[in-house]
Structure formats: structure tokens, C-alpha cells
Amino acid sequence: MLPCKKIYIDTKHKTIDSISNSNFRWELPETLTMPHNTIFFIDDICLPHSWYTIEANVNDRMYIQLPNSNTTVGTKTNDCNIVTLSPGNYTLDSLAAEMKAKIVSSYALTIVDVTANQITNTITITPTNASDLMKILTDTDLATGMAGVTVNVTDGAWGGHWTGANYDHKNPLDINGLINNTSGTSTFFSAAAPHVTGYVDLEPIKNIYMYSTNLGTFKTIGCKGEVTIIKKVPVTAGAHQMIFSNVTSSSDWLDCSRQTLKTLQFELKDSNDNNINFHGAHVSFSLSFDKYREVE
Secondary structure, three states, X not given: OOOOXXXXXXXXXXXXXXXXXXXXXXXXXXXXXXXXXXXXXXXXXXXXXXXXXXXXXXOOEEEEEXXXXXXXXXXXXXXXXXXXXXXXXXXXXXXXXXXXXXXXXXXXOOOEEEEEEOOOOEEEEEEOOOOEOEEEOOHHHHHHOOOOOEEEEOOXXXXXXXXOOOOOOOOOOEOHHHHOOXXXXXXXXXXXXXXXXXXXXOOOOOEEEEEOOOOOOOOOOOOOOOOOEEEEEEOOOOOOOEEEEOOOOOOOOEEOXXXXXXXXXXXXXXXXXXXXXXXXXXXXXXXXXXXXXXXX
């Protein structure tokens, strides 16, 4: 016989040592020892769509390189800046305005014009000075800091590597996923040939992944090779709405045979392994237990 059929969990009642509503611990009132062939389902999920389009220290940075078109090495500049955008929810127009404001602020000059195109859902960035060249570093560039990049000029080779502030090459917290600036190496754009982003994706989180390090037998494989994911929840509601998810398949179970349960650990993350920032809004779900004869 099962010691418990269902556990109802709400982050309003998480342990006091929990980190957040996406990284929390849940204390059971008694220790439960699950018998052989016990399986569990994650059900009755309620998640608030309360995260932002741009989150601080997640996807709020643009990495910009600004040289000029001079062909003489001694007069060719290489001004690299990390431009940090304000966290919040954005439309295409407001994102374009924010990008322009923060680029201008970072360089202390009105060096670009940034406009939104509602028809193509893209943003165009145009240098205002005819002699300026610009790059927005792609994921490939950021992984190396453009190490070893040179540009042939009249009297030598200009070093085109990153000269701005240091950053974590493995986790640069960039906006590239939003503006689809992820593939290949960046190229210079100018007033005559401005930069047009890819399709701007204002919904950066498509699925939420629930992790637990002490529930289940680690027989799943996530997007990055993770083995502690116990549930994937598609984001089916827009900002300021509630996401509901229920069990839809009888095979959507995991094994918890012979596990002893007392303090459960849960994390809710995006596909890049970032904990979701619910900004204080609470999440809830239930654990349903059952017996299954064919569990190994």
C-alpha cells in the first residue's frame, strides 16, 4: 500500500531557507518511504507568466564594437562597450527605443538611430556618422572575445579583438536570443548598410523545466544533458496570465521506487539553465503517486 496518494505543493508554504519561488525546498510533515514499483506524476500545475522580456543578469546585455572606417592603423579606433538594457516587458517599438537610449548613453553620443519594423518584426540599427562602423557581437564572437581577429588595412593589420570590460565568455548574459543574433561571426555595418536584426522574439521562454535532485531515478535527458528534469511545461499563456498544465498521457510518469521522501528540492528553469524569475508570484502543483507493475 502506498503511504501517500497525493501531495499538494504551493510556494507560499516553502521552507524558510528556500532561495526563491523557482528554487525552493518543501518539507513533508512526515517521512514517506515509497514501496517497490511506485511511480509519480506532476499534475495540476499553475505557473504565473510573471517574468520579463528582458531580465537583469539573464539577457540584458548587448556587446558593441565601434571603430571608424579609417584605413590607417594609427587612426583606426576600436571602442568596445557592454550596453546594459533595463529589465522589463517590451513591445517591438519600446525595445527599439530602449536599445537606442542605452547605446547613446553608453557612448555619450547620439551614434545610432534605432527603428522598429512592424511588418517584418525586426529592428534596424543605423550609425548616424558616415565614418562609423559597428558590430553587435554574436554568440560565436562572445565565446572567444574575437581573439585573433584582424582587418587588413593599407599599412598593416588592425587588431579587431574585444577591448571592452571583461565578461564571462561562457555566460555573457546577452540579448542575442531575442534579436536572433546567434549564428556565425558578426560583420561591420554602417550608415550606408545598417544592421537589421533577425525576427525579434519577445517571448524568450518557450518551455519551463522542473528539476528535482531528490525525487525520481534520473532517467531523463534534458536539452543540455541534464538528468534531473522531472517535467516540461510549455508556456501556453501570455504575460500577466496563468499557465495551467495537467497530465495528458498515462505514460507521463517517473519511477520513485524505494525512495525515502522528507525534504523535496525543486527548481524551475528555462532551456539555458537559468532559474525563472517569477518576481514574487507563487507557483503550485501536485505530486500524484501510483503503483506500476512493469517498473524495473
